[in-house]
Amino acid sequence: MENLQMLLSGFGTVFTPMNLGVCLLGAILGLIVGAMPGIGSLAGCALLLPLTYKFDPTAAIIMLGALYYSNMYGGAFSAILLNIPGDSPAVMTALDGYPMAKKGQPGQALMTANFSSCIGGFIGMIILTFTGPALANVGLKFGPAEMAALMIMALTSIGWLLGDDPIKGTITTLLGFLLAAIGMDTLSGSPRFNFGNIYLMGGISFVPFVIGTVGFSQVIGLMVDRYKETELPKDKLTLRGSMLTGHQFRRLLPVAIRSGFLGTFVGVLPGSGATTAAFLGYAAQKGFKSEEPLGTGAVEGIAACEAANNAAAAGSFAPLLALGIPGSGTGAVLLGGLMMWGLNPGPLLFTNSPDFAWGLIASLFIANVIALAIALGVIPFIVKILAVPVKYMIPAITVICFVGAYSTSNSMYGVVIMVIFGIVGYLFNKAHIPLAPMLLSFVLAPIFESNLRKAFIMSQGSVSIFFSSTLSCVFLGITLLLILAPTIKKIVRKVKASKTQA
Amino acid sequence: MKKYLALLLALAMMLTLLTACGDDSSSEDGTFTPSDTITWYCTSSPGGGSDIFSRKITDIITVNDWANGQTFVVDNKTDGSGEVGRLTVATTKAGDQADHTLLTFNSGDLMPMCQNTDNRVENFTPIAIMAVDKQLLFKGEDTPYATFEDVLAAVESGTAVTVGGSKGDDIATYEALMAELGFSETQMPYITYDGTGDAITALLGGHVDLLISKPAAASEYVEAGMIEAILALSNERYTGNLADAPTLSEVADGKYENVEVPVWRGVVGPGDMSDEAAAYWSEVLRQVSESEAWQTEYLETNMLISNYMDLASTQEYMAQYQADYLASIGKDK
Structure with missing residues (x-):
């Protein structure tokens, strides 16, 4: 109860016209920057951080919170409307979001994303409020062995995304692994698979890679099929046409709540972040009933990953505030922002400056509501993008792809990567090879590799380290169940069938 | 005929050189004043330690107007784990551009550079060391x-x-x-x-x-x-x-000797930077290191030890550090 009281006093600090105005400004800017592919929340926050210097500390922090939050909202916009994920967690959103927009429900898809984000965010924050520093301690229990086991489980669940042809899916999954291996070996610090190329020494950057495989490949597809007109029903692109039906809302609610809890938990873990959360949220949804199959534009699919993604963002504040450890790159930028104000986020923050810590949590709540309001406000206008004829869309998306790829590292390297993988992506699409498994293994493989190797260094090469902790045993057990599930189902069915026959 | 042509070309080249020097206020009295936007390369991403270091210095210079009113652009070149940015600076051609290019260069940059590439400190003009850490x-x-x-x-x-x-x-x-x-x-x-x-x-x-x-x-x-x-x-x-x-x-x-490997944060320019420009930047960075803002907002916050070194000491120090490091990884020849 004490925590709740502190939170309320936090709200007291935040509610001034000035602070709310700043929050609004942060939310609008964050949304715009977040919606631009390639910029994403990390660079977005870093770019807009200097803006906050103009305000007093409380207002600045509120603005940062709003920026961070609305950035996460913005990422979904381009994923759903253009199939270009604005940042890495949005890869999952695009899986169902884009098909749903194609079905003529772009407004509903965006609303699903935003409502689920909001619900997920709230769940994360509520958990953060009540458990506070204690939540951070859960994350500490995760050492290399536990993380490696969790990643094995996550990688196994890629199996759900393989599509109709498991062999093709497995090949792309492994291709993702190979591509992720290029660059600096994080443990020894020496370059590998760079073939003497200085650019490859830094590896393949994720953002141009995604923009290419998912976004630019589609531009190529559009150009090839430019004479095949697919008209969208125009009446769907109005405000009323964008509204979620009560039935759709009832579909997203339980999913978002469930995913919110899962996402918060994943966000607390060291070095896993929002992408892993979004993916696990989506994968977990595969285990539950969805009205339409996932991947064909199901409300449940969008809700599952968006809620998990935003809950993870809130969850990552637990180690940030309680221990001063940023869970992600964006967290590190926020940490830098906090330190500019002479605050030392760390184990003493809650004791030394409780006003500030709770003010920040309170401002996250407000930022969440304001970001939702703004996002909902722009939906009716932004969906009009889809009414733009293909001949104008092709050059526009091309420009977005190039700018996004260039801005990752301010160099043509990103553009080259983007174009190459755009072509690869197009060919894969033609051959009906699924791309999502490749993107996911690309994200998860480095986390898996570094933790696996750390675990083996610690145990001096002995496998026993994976069985010595309860947590990793649980994850490995679940993995085993996942693998055996289809076989068990089949056996149970056979036994039942034979019984009924007998 | 060929001779005349060569002469003509040489003349033309001298002329361009002269005019170039005319634009650049560096030549006449042997001093240098910035006349263009300064690009400050930083080989790590925004928000990291090197980035904060670069931005703090450029902020202090801008606030105090120590660079003839010119603007600084901090360019985060993270390609190839930073090697691309370092190579870009090392190969910047002599002239205005070289005199207006600076790079944040730390011991943590020198080590992977020496280990993984053929780029060496000799390709840069070491300008200053600003702080050390242990x-x-x-x-x-x-x-x-x-x-x-x-x-x-x-x-x-x-x-x-x-x-x-x-x-x-x-x-x-x-x-x-x-x-x-x-x-x-x-x-x-x-x-x-x-x-x-x-x-x-x-x-x-x-x-x-x-x-x-x-x-x-x-x-x-x-x-x-x-x-x-x-x-x-x-x-x-x-x-x-x-x-x-x-x-x-x-x-x-x-039974053992003390172990101390100083971790330093420094600034370098392209190898082709003019001596005048190097002297100018060294002086500006000395002013920065003595400023109140640097002492309280950077050194104290990051618990660093102030250790400003002038041109000559920086050059000697970085060369020695590189020699020691190369010897330690068995790449000295």
Whole structure:
């Protein structure tokens, strides 16, 4: 109860016209920057951080919170409307979001994303409020062995995304692994698979890679099929046409709540972040009933990953505030922002400056509501993008792809990567090879590799380290169940069938 | 005919050179004044240590108008783990551009550059060293060893003691420590984390036995009583809440020498930068290092030791550091 009281006093600090105005400004800017592919929340926050210097500390922090939050909202916009994920967690959103927009429900898809984000965010924050520093301690229990086991489980669940042809899916999954291996070996610090190329020494950057495989490949597809007109029903692109039906809302609610809890938990873990959360949220949804199959534009699919993604963002504040450890790159930028104000986020923050810590949590709540309001406000206008004829869309998306790829590292390297993988992506699409498994293994493989190797260094090469902790045993057990599930189902069915026959 | 043509070309070239010098206010009285936007390269991403360093310096210069009213653009060149940015600066051609290009260059940049590429300090004009830092070894609540002597005893009796640290310069210090102690990497394995924050998390969670870290990153946790310094990797003890940590020569009855690998933050320009420009930037950075803002907002916040070096000392220092490092990885020839 004490925590709740502190939170309320936090709200007291935040509610001034000035602070709310700043929050609004942060939310609008964050949304715009977040919606631009390639910029994403990390660079977005870093770019807009200097803006906050103009305000007093409380207002600045509120603005940062709003920026961070609305950035996460913005990422979904381009994923759903253009199939270009604005940042890495949005890869999952695009899986169902884009098909749903194609079905003529772009407004509903965006609303699903935003409502689920909001619900997920709230769940994360509520958990953060009540458990506070204690939540951070859960994350500490995760050492290399536990993380490696969790990643094995996550990688196994890629199996759900393989599509109709498991062999093709497995090949792309492994291709993702190979591509992720290029660059600096994080443990020894020496370059590998760079073939003497200085650019490859830094590896393949994720953002141009995604923009290419998912976004630019589609531009190529559009150009090839430019004479095949697919008209969208125009009446769907109005405000009323964008509204979620009560039935759709009832579909997203339980999913978002469930995913919110899962996402918060994943966000607390060291070095896993929002992408892993979004993916696990989506994968977990595969285990539950969805009205339409996932991947064909199901409300449940969008809700599952968006809620998990935003809950993870809130969850990552637990180690940030309680221990001063940023869970992600964006967290590190926020940490830098906090330190500019002479605050030392760390184990003493809650004791030394409780006003500030709770003010920040309170401002996250407000930022969440304001970001939702703004996002909902722009939906009716932004969906009009889809009414733009293909001949104008092709050059526009091309420009977005190039700018996004260039801005990752301010160099043509990103553009080259983007174009190459755009072509690869197009060919894969033609051959009906699924791309999502490749993107996911690309994200998860480095986390898996570094933790696996750390675990083996610690145990001096002995496998026993994976069985010595309860947590990793649980994850490995679940993995085993996942693998055996289809076989068990089949056996149970056979036994039942034979019984009924007998 | 050919001769005349060559002469004509040479003349034309001299003319362009002269006019170029005319634009650039550097030549006439042998001094240099910035006449264009200055590009400040930083080979790590926005928000990181090098980025904050670069932006703080450029902020101070801009606020005090020490660069003839010219603007600074901090360019984060992160391609190829920073090697692309370093190569870009190293190969910048002489002239206005070279005189208006600066690069944040730290010991943590020099080491991978020497290890993985053929780029060397000689391709740059070292301008200044601004600050140095050192490391300590810390233990956490779950660490079964009370003192560093206990650690030594455990390793000698065959127990592996794991050390966590960041992927940057902490590794060089760890290697120097191993060389002094005569331990192999299996006796005291090093676990590389992406950053010190991650390594601290691992120590707090009891996943590594010891942590190697600079004082600033660990300070808060020492204050909160969550970790404790057990060995200072420097020639003398620290002060404040780190004062209890002995140096290596103090433990084990003076069996070992102290281990100290200074981690420095510096600034370099392209190898082709003119001497006038190098002198100018060196002077500007001296002003920065003496400014109030630098002392309180940068050095104190990051618990760094101010260590401004002028042109000559910086050049000598960086060259010596590189020679020592190359020798340590067996690349000296």
